[in-house]
Amino acid sequence: EPEVTQTPSHQVTQMGQEVILRCVPISNHLYFYWYRQILGQKVEFLVSFYNNEISEKSEIFDDQFSVERPDGSNFTLKIRSTKLEDSAMYFCASSAGTGGKTGELFFGEGSRLTVL
Amino acid sequence: SQQGEEDPQALSIQEGENATMNCSYKTSINNLQWYRQNSGRGLVHLILIRSNEREKHSGRLRVTLDTSKKSSSLLITASRAADTASYFCATDAVTGRRALTFGSGTRLQVQP
Known part of the structure; x- marks a missing residue:
């Protein structure tokens, strides 16, 4: 069954550092x-x-x-200068889209970001 | 106030009992969806009910929607320990934000 994949599953970073979270959405979404x-x-x-x-x-x-969607498959979220309050689980989701109305979202398992 | 607020915040029941969770929202919607989240995991779509529907069933799940009261309920019948999770409603508003807006969730604990 198609799924949304996210990497990394957990990232620990220092405050002020840049972080990139990656996602591969379902291919035809x-x-x-x-x-x-x-x-x-x-x-x-x-x-x-x-x-x-x-x-x-x-x-x-x-x-x-x-x-950014740098190629046909990846979808990335960049945080330029992380703050303590950015610590959270980040979820990527994709949907096929149904007539412009939001349909079912398919979520990845998340990337846990810890900012120290 | 937030769109999509569930109550109760937490619910503990015995296996075999029914669990009912409620969701209230504030703006007109195209549809309302329910999602489940196991601890530390991603959200999984359970059921979608459109604004012109009043009730929908899927297996042991029954969802109702009352657009006049801007509320929905999720009933899980004959609960199992594996149903232990957080349940979120999410609304697709007609105006304003187009993306799904999630409520704060109900944490369901089913005791074996």
């Missing part, structure tokens, strides 16, 4: 997302990506964040 979940809290939307550009972003997704 058109919409890609990053969400994050601080431990024990709700799942928060960061950004959505369609047709090689950001289609929507939240207030969390500030200038320190960027996304």
Whole structure:
């Protein structure tokens, strides 16, 4: 069964360092997302990506964040200068998209980021 | 207030009992979805109910939607220890944010 894969599963970094989280969405999906979940809290939307550009972003997704689809398969989230409060589980998701309305999202297992 | 708030925050039941979780939201929606998350894992889609539907079933899951009250419920019948997880509702709003907005979840513990 097709699945969304994420790497690394866990990354520990020092405050101020750059981090890149990688995702391989399901191959025929058109919409890609990053969400994050601080431990024990709700799942928060960061950004959505369609047709090689950001289609929507939240207030969390500030200038320190960027996304890229460098080739036909990978979808990356970069945090330029990490802060302590960036420590969270980051989830990538993809969807086939159904008539412009958000359909079912398929999530990866997440990348746990710990900023020291 | 946030779109998609579940209650209760936590629920502990015995195996074989039914579990009911509720979700309230604030804006008009295209659809509402329920997801499950095992501890430390990714979210898994359970069921989607469209705004023109009132009830939907999938195996032991029953979802209802009341758009006049802006609320939904998820019923898991004959629960099993393996149902232990967090359950989140997520809304696809008609206006405003297009991406799914998740609630804060209900942590379900099913005691064997």
